[in-house]
Amino acid sequence: MSDLFTPDPIDPADEPPGARPLADQLRPKSLGAVIGQTHLLGSQGTLRRMIGSKRLGSLILWGPPGTGKTTVARLLADEIGYRFEQISAVFSGVADLKKVFERARFESLSGKKTLLFVDEIHRFNRSQQDGFLPVMEDGTVVLVGATTENPSFELNAALLSRSQVLRFESLSSADLEKLAQRAEELTDAALPLTPGARSTLLSLADGDGRALLGLVEEILASAEDGEMLDEAGLLTVVQRRAPIYDKAQDGHYNLISALHKTIRGSDPDAALYYFARMLDAGEDPLFLARRLIRMAVEDIGLADPQALPQAVAGRDAYQMLGSPEGELALAQVVVYLALAPKSNAVYTGFKAATSVAKATGSPMPPMVILNAPTKMMKGAGYGEGYVYDHDTPEGFSGQQYFPEKIGRQDFYQPVERGFERELSKRMDYFGRLRAAKIDRDDD
CATH class of the missing domain: 1.20.272.10 (Zinc Finger, Delta Prime; domain 3)
Incomplete structure (x- = not known):
C-alpha cells in the first residue's frame, strides 16, 4: 500500500545534484508561490475565500496537464491543517480505497481531518465513484479529485452534486516565462536561446508548466558550452511536443x-x-x-x-x-x-415540419393528389379534379396539397441573403397565385 501514498519528503541536502526532476525541485511551497490560476488563488479567488473561512468542501479540479492541480491540492491541505493522502485512479481499486477510508476514520478519532487527493479521478468507473459518497457525506474525507476530462461527461451526477468544480487554465506565455526564469535561478544557468528560440520554447510547452521544465532540462543537458540556439537549433535539441488533443474526448x-x-x-x-x-x-x-x-x-x-x-x-x-x-x-x-451567405431556413423549416408530422399522426393526403391505378379507386374519387400544373398558363395550379386535418402550413422561411433572396420572390409569386385561385373558387 505504501506506493499509493505520498512518501515522506527527502531532505534536498541528502540528494545528489540533479537527482530529482526540475519540476519536482521547483514545486511551490505555498499557494502564494503558485504560478497562474489567479482566478482561483488571487485575493478574490474561490480557493482564497475557502481558505479564509477555514472550511474546505469537496472539489473537482478540472484542467489540462501541468497546470498545478496536484500542487494546489497538497498546499490546500497544508494551509487549512488537514492530513494529505494521495492516490491515483490508474493504480488503485476498491480495496485500496477501503484502506484509505479506514485510515482516515482512525485519524479522525484524534481530531485530524483528511484531504484525499485522487488523481485522474475520471478513470474510476461509476460504481467506484459511488464508493466516495458515504465518506464524503459523513465527513470522513474531504475529496479533491483531479481530471483532465470534462467532469460532466466522466463523473457521476451524485459525485458532482456534492463537489464544486474548479476550472484550471493552461498557463499563459507570461506564466511560462516566470517558470523558465525560476528554473534559471535554481540551476544558476541561463537558457542558451535567442529571443526567437525562447518564444518558440514557450509555444512548444503549450500551456503545460511540467512540459516546459522538461524541455528546459533537455536544453541545459544538451547545449554545448558557449552555444546559442536559434529556433532551428532548438528544434534539433528538443522533440516537438504533441498538442493536447484526444480525438475521443x-x-x-x-x-x-x-x-x-x-x-x-x-x-x-x-x-x-x-x-x-x-x-x-x-x-x-x-x-x-x-x-x-x-x-x-x-x-x-x-x-x-x-x-x-x-x-x-x-x-x-x-x-x-x-x-x-x-x-x-x-x-x-x-x-x-x-x-458564403448564411441561412438556416431549410434546417429550421425541416425541424418544424418534423414536429408537425410527429404531432398530427397519419392524416390522409387530399384525394385530388392521390393516384388511381384501379377502377375501384377511380370510383372512390381518387385523383378526381387533379389539375396538371404544366397545363396551366403559369405552370402552377395552386391546389391544396396538405391534409384537410392539418391545413396549409408555412415551414420554409427564406432569408433576405444570397440566393434565398430570389427564392423569397418566387415564394411570394406562388403565394399570390394561390390566393387568387382561392378567391376564384370562393366566387
Missing part, C-alpha cells in the same frame, strides 16, 4: 465546435486556424470533411446552392489525392463556407 469536441462556429460567424481566418489545429493534432481529415458537408446544409443551405457541391467536391478531392495534398481542397471548402 474534450479537446476534440471543443475544437470542432470552434471550427463550426467560426464558419457560421463568417470568419475564414479563425476557421482556417482551428481547421489547421485539428489536422496538426492528428484529426481524421474525412471526419472534418463530413462536418464541412453538414455545415454547408445546416448553416448555408440555399442561401448559396453551391456550398453543398463545394463541400462534397472537397471530400472527393481529398479521397482522390490523399494527404497532404488533399487537405488543401478541404481548406478551400473551409474558406468558401466561411464567406
Whole structure:
C-alpha cells in the first residue's frame, strides 16, 4: 500500500545534484508561490475565500496537464491543517480505497481531518465513484479529485452534486516565462536561446508548466558550452511536443465546435486556424470533411446552392489525392463556407415540419393528389379534379396539397441573403397565385 501514498519528503541536502526532476525541485511551497490560476488563488479567488473561512468542501479540479492541480491540492491541505493522502485512479481499486477510508476514520478519532487527493479521478468507473459518497457525506474525507476530462461527461451526477468544480487554465506565455526564469535561478544557468528560440520554447510547452521544465532540462543537458540556439537549433535539441488533443474526448469536441462556429460567424481566418489545429493534432481529415458537408446544409443551405457541391467536391478531392495534398481542397471548402451567405431556413423549416408530422399522426393526403391505378379507386374519387400544373398558363395550379386535418402550413422561411433572396420572390409569386385561385373558387 505504501506506493499509493505520498512518501515522506527527502531532505534536498541528502540528494545528489540533479537527482530529482526540475519540476519536482521547483514545486511551490505555498499557494502564494503558485504560478497562474489567479482566478482561483488571487485575493478574490474561490480557493482564497475557502481558505479564509477555514472550511474546505469537496472539489473537482478540472484542467489540462501541468497546470498545478496536484500542487494546489497538497498546499490546500497544508494551509487549512488537514492530513494529505494521495492516490491515483490508474493504480488503485476498491480495496485500496477501503484502506484509505479506514485510515482516515482512525485519524479522525484524534481530531485530524483528511484531504484525499485522487488523481485522474475520471478513470474510476461509476460504481467506484459511488464508493466516495458515504465518506464524503459523513465527513470522513474531504475529496479533491483531479481530471483532465470534462467532469460532466466522466463523473457521476451524485459525485458532482456534492463537489464544486474548479476550472484550471493552461498557463499563459507570461506564466511560462516566470517558470523558465525560476528554473534559471535554481540551476544558476541561463537558457542558451535567442529571443526567437525562447518564444518558440514557450509555444512548444503549450500551456503545460511540467512540459516546459522538461524541455528546459533537455536544453541545459544538451547545449554545448558557449552555444546559442536559434529556433532551428532548438528544434534539433528538443522533440516537438504533441498538442493536447484526444480525438475521443474534450479537446476534440471543443475544437470542432470552434471550427463550426467560426464558419457560421463568417470568419475564414479563425476557421482556417482551428481547421489547421485539428489536422496538426492528428484529426481524421474525412471526419472534418463530413462536418464541412453538414455545415454547408445546416448553416448555408440555399442561401448559396453551391456550398453543398463545394463541400462534397472537397471530400472527393481529398479521397482522390490523399494527404497532404488533399487537405488543401478541404481548406478551400473551409474558406468558401466561411464567406458564403448564411441561412438556416431549410434546417429550421425541416425541424418544424418534423414536429408537425410527429404531432398530427397519419392524416390522409387530399384525394385530388392521390393516384388511381384501379377502377375501384377511380370510383372512390381518387385523383378526381387533379389539375396538371404544366397545363396551366403559369405552370402552377395552386391546389391544396396538405391534409384537410392539418391545413396549409408555412415551414420554409427564406432569408433576405444570397440566393434565398430570389427564392423569397418566387415564394411570394406562388403565394399570390394561390390566393387568387382561392378567391376564384370562393366566387
